[in-house]
Amino acid sequence: MLKRKIDERLRRHFETSKSALLVTGARQIGKTYSVREFGKNFRSFVEINFAENPDAADAFKTASSNADVLLRLSAIAAAPLIKGETLIFFDEVQLCPEIVTAIKFLVEEGSYRYILSGSLLGVELHDLRSEPVGYMDVIEMFPLDFEEFARCAGVSETVWGNLRDAWSRRVPADAFVHAKMMELFRLYLVVGGMPEAVVRYFESNNLQKVAEAQRAILRLYKRDITRYDRGNKLRIEEIFELIPPELNAKNKRFILKNLNENAKFGRYENGFLWLKNAGVALPVYNVEEPKAPLLLARSRNLFKLFQSDVGLLACQYAEGIQLKIITGSDDVNFGAVFENAVAQELTAHGFALYYYNSKKRGEVDFLVESGGNVLPVEVKSGKSYATHRALANIMTCAEYAIPEALVLCGENLRREGKILYAPVYMAAFLAKETAAPEFYKIDLSALR
Numbered sequence: 001m002l003k004r005k006i007d008e009r010l011r012r013h014f015e016t017s018k019s020a021l022l023v024t025g026a027r028q029i030g031k032t033y034s035v036r037e038f039g040k041n042f043r044s045f046v047e048i049n050f051a052e053n054p055d056a057a058d059a060f061k062t063a064s065s066n067a068d069v070l071l072r073l074s075a076i077a078a079a080p081l082i083k084g085e086t087l088i089f090f091d092e093v094q095l096c097p098e099i100v101t102a103i104k105f106l107v108e109e110g111s112y113r114y115i116l117s118g119s120l121l122g123v124e125l126h127d128l129r130s131e132p133v134g135y136m137d138v139i140e141m142f143p144l145d146f147e148e149f150a151r152c153a154g155v156s157e158t159v160w161g162n163l164r165d166a167w168s169r170r171v172p173a174d175a176f177v178h179a180k181m182m183e184l185f186r187l188y189l190v191v192g193g194m195p196e197a198v199v200r201y202f203e204s205n206n207l208q209k210v211a212e213a214q215r216a217i218l219r220l221y222k223r224d225i226t227r228y229d230r231g232n233k234l235r236i237e238e239i240f241e242l243i244p245p246e247l248n249a250k251n252k253r254f255i256l257k258n259l260n261e262n263a264k265f266g267r268y269e270n271g272f273l274w275l276k277n278a279g280v281a282l283p284v285y286n287v288e289e290p291k292a293p294l295l296l297a298r299s300r301n302l303f304k305l306f307q308s309d310v311g312l313l314a315c316q317y318a319e320g321i322q323l324k325i326i327t328g329s330d331d332v333n334f335g336a337v338f339e340n341a342v343a344q345e346l347t348a349h350g351f352a353l354y355y356y357n358s359k360k361r362g363e364v365d366f367l368v369e370s371g372g373n374v375l376p377v378e379v380k381s382g383k384s385y386a387t388h389r390a391l392a393n394i395m396t397c398a399e400y401a402i403p404e405a406l407v408l409c410g411e412n413l414r415r416e417g418k419i420l421y422a423p424v425y426m427a428a429f430l431a432k433e434t435a436a437p438e439f440y441k442i443d444l445s446a447l448r
Contacts, residue, residue: 025141026279122277143193192311362390
């Protein structure tokens with residue numbers, strides 16, 4: 001059984017909130033599995049899948065009142081509805097937006113608890129009428145991050161805790177443990193975090209079976225493009241197919257001319273947005289200056305595009321590259337897969353991703369904001385990890401006043417001035433911090 005971080009988030013939500021919960025995320029990342037496992041904590045668990053049971057969707061679409069919704073729910077449920085002890089799971093809710101509208105009433109009525117999910121909700125959510133703000137919270141789910149993968153591999157709490165402690169104290173990890181974790185990270189680059197691929201690997205250790213699962217997911221994504229956006233399907237598929245070679249290019253920036261010599265961003269913008277909203281691609285936007293807030297300096301049409309799962313990216317490269325990645329072969333450039341893994345990890349931790357590029361100073365792979373500061377992140381897969389002209393340029397610029405930079409590489413942790421060199425797997429310990437005070441009360445006594 002896969003243990004996921006979302007398990008604890010689901011438990012915490014239903015212990016502390018009365019609202020319904022919508023779980024979003026790309027296809028095949030394990031949303032339904034996690035909800036079903038969580039449902040075992042209730043005396044009764046009812047699952048209504050609107051894709052498998054279109055009659056249920058029709059029943060709610062034609063309901064004439066809130067009371068009618070509750071009546072039809074009791075008729076459709078395949079398990080007993082026990083007041084106060086039943087979790088009802090509505091799956092594929094994009095096919096029945098009426099149930100989202102009805103959630104406010106169902107939560108207010110209070111007999112049962114509710115959780116919702118579906119496919120391509122980032123694409124379809126704008127069509128879900130009257131989203132019940134205040135009655136439904138949203139959790140975004142992602143493929144397994146490296147910590148979840150490491151736990152599946154059997155890395156103990158003691159080992160993980162020692163690594164986290166080394167990161168917190170900014171001291172090197174145990175040399176033997178570090179070497180083994182780098183081996184595991186290279187395996188993660190190939191297997192990735194899609195649950196089906198992860199399960200196949202740990203059940204069989206067979207990379208061919210992993211690749212079969214990954215290719216099936218890629219085919220599913222392409223079918224989704226055809227099914228859900230017929231008008232733009234050719235452009236979206238072009239963009240999707242171009243992600244691996246663009247990441248392997250020297251500057252990694254997405255260049256529209258590689259799609260079409262006369263391509264203009266406006267014509268392709270909907271395709272990029274579709275891939276982002278479907279959760280199958282991660283855009284990293286260029287900023288003009290490494291200053292907070294980064295959003296204000298973002299360029300809308302200058303960006304890099306990563307795969308949502310590094311294993312899917314590795315699968316799209318040439319046959320045989322998987323074994324070379326795992327063994328750390330010198331004749332393969334790991335830069336693209338290392339960066340994709342870091343982009344995936346940072347996204348799963350809630351960071352908005354940016355990069356910096358200047359003709360004068362050079363390019364920095366990632367910029368994120370944490371605790372009110374900009375944190376530049378460089379990703380180095382080779383032995384020349386200490387060479388980073390652009391990073392050195394912005395760190396010595398007094399105007400930017402950046403307190404620390406991070407270079408993620410294959411070496412053990414060490415600090416050199418304001419630059420922290422850390423093993424790439426320690427991206428797992430990067431956590432977003434808020435700069436806002438938890439409480440603040442203004443003193444208006446002088447105005448009374």
